[in-house]
Amino acid sequence: MIDFQPVIVAFACSYCAYTAADMAGVQGFAYPEGVKIVQVPCSGKVDSLHILRALQKGADGVMVAGCLEGDCHFRNGNRRAAQRVRYVQALLEDVGIGGQRVLMANMSAGQGAVFAATASHFWETIRALGQNPAKLAASRAAA
Amino acid sequence: MITAVRKPMAEILGYAAQFDNILLLGCNECVTVCYAGGRKEVGILASALSLAFLKEGKKLAITEHTLERQCDPEFVEELAQTIEQYDAIFSMACGCGVQTLAGRYKDKPVFPMVNTQFMGASERQGVWAERCAGCGDCVLAYTGGICPVARCSKRIFNGPCGGSTKGKCEIDPGVDCAWQLIWDRLKALGRTDLYSQIMPAKDWRTAKDGGPRRIVREDLLS
Numbered sequence: 001m002i003d004f005q006p007v008i009v010a011f012a013c014s015y016c017a018y019t020a021a022d023m024a025g026v027q028g029f030a031y032p033e034g035v036k037i038v039q040v041p042c043s044g045k046v047d048s049l050h051i052l053r054a055l056q057k058g059a060d061g062v063m064v065a066g067c068l069e070g071d072c073h074f075r076n077g078n079r080r081a082a083q084r085v086r087y088v089q090a091l092l093e094d095v096g097i098g099g100q101r102v103l104m105a106n107m108s109a110g111q112g113a114v115f116a117a118t119a120s121h122f123w124e125t126i127r128a129l130g131q132n133p134a135k136l137a138a139s140r141a142a143a
Numbered sequence: 144m145i146t147a148v149r150k151p152m153a154e155i156l157g158y159a160a161q162f163d164n165i166l167l168l169g170c171n172e173c174v175t176v177c178y179a180g181g182r183k184e185v186g187i188l189a190s191a192l193s194l195a196f197l198k199e200g201k202k203l204a205i206t207e208h209t210l211e212r213q214c215d216p217e218f219v220e221e222l223a224q225t226i227e228q229y230d231a232i233f234s235m236a237c238g239c240g241v242q243t244l245a246g247r248y249k250d251k252p253v254f255p256m257v258n259t260q261f262m263g264a265s266e267r268q269g270v271w272a273e274r275c276a277g278c279g280d281c282v283l284a285y286t287g288g289i290c291p292v293a294r295c296s297k298r299i300f301n302g303p304c305g306g307s308t309k310g311k312c313e314i315d316p317g318v319d320c321a322w323q324l325i326w327d328r329l330k331a332l333g334r335t336d337l338y339s340q341i342m343p344a345k346d347w348r349t350a351k352d353g354g355p356r357r358i359v360r361e362d363l364l365s
């Protein structure tokens with residue numbers, strides 16, 4: 001589907017990735033508008049349930065972006081976020097959706113270019129994977 | 144608490160395949176504390192199930208609900224008014240909850256969503272370990288507060304056995320020898336005299352070997 005424009009929900013930690021996304025804008029590094037940012041106080045705030053609900057409600061991919069390893073403002077929130085992302089990836093494999101639809105990313109507040117590149121690359125990956133099968137089924141049912 | 148882990152998705156999907164409309168029912172007690180079947184796990188399983196069905200082009204109506212306690216008739220009664228609308232109940236409680244539901248709603252299929260494990264305690268975040276086997280005649284007063292029934296692989300009462308090495312049990316170097324723990328604790332308490340006393344053979348009739356058990360409290364009967 002060539003005109004498929006994925007919707008990505010990006011949970012971004014306010015101490016790093018959220019600021020990095022802001023920096024990307026200031027510094028002129030573009031990323032697709034389908035990347036929708038949800039600011040969270042720490043990537044460790046993101047629960048498995050948030051990731052799954054985003055997908056259930058039609059997001060094509062979910063990105064959780066926290067601070068660089070060892071740099072979490074709350075000590076180990078980013079490590080815990082990564083553990084939850086792995087848990088959700090395994091669960092998505094088990095139900096046939098595929099774990100690649102969820103990504104954990106790490107970056108510092110100054111890395112606007114890294115945010116833009118990571119978000120763009122993930123967006124392209126999801127684009128190649130195709131629409132969230134759940135959304136596809138729902139839209140077929142509506143048609 | 145009673146500990147549990149979610150069943151494999153393949154098994155759950157197999158149960159779900161025959162229905163269109165289910166009640167996914169959590170329990171606010173033990174399975175909430177061990178992250179197996181509380182309100183959050185109900186949400187996670189509902190999302191995963193619904194994604195799996197949509198992917199197949201099918202639709203499963205899932206109502207999410209969590210009872211205060213599934214092992215108590217007064218809370219299970221809550222469902223009486225609404226139960227008719229569902230094809231089946233998918234219970235995230237331990238086996239006690241599943242059976243309370245099955246006993247009350249006799250014509251409604253009930254499926255367990257978790258594998259109930261053991262009576263245990265939390266060792267740290269994300270880790271639970273067996274601590275009590277419910278033998279019906281507690282000996283913790285004599286064993287330094289460490290249970291030889293639940294924590295010794297051979298359930299021996301005058302240990303350790305010859306398999307105890309450097310404080311570990313012969314079944315697995317990751318498992319502490321219960322009798323080493325008992326000895327260390329009795330020493331710390333200054334009660335090694337308890338260790339020297341030979342424990343008599345245990346009467347297992349108070350445990351499961353006496354058949355299904357029940358407690359009747361005359362003072363509480365209605």
Ligand code: SF4
Nearest residue numbers: 295303304312320321
């Ligand atoms: S090594 Fe210790 S815990 Fe293991 S069976 Fe022997 S006495 Fe029990």
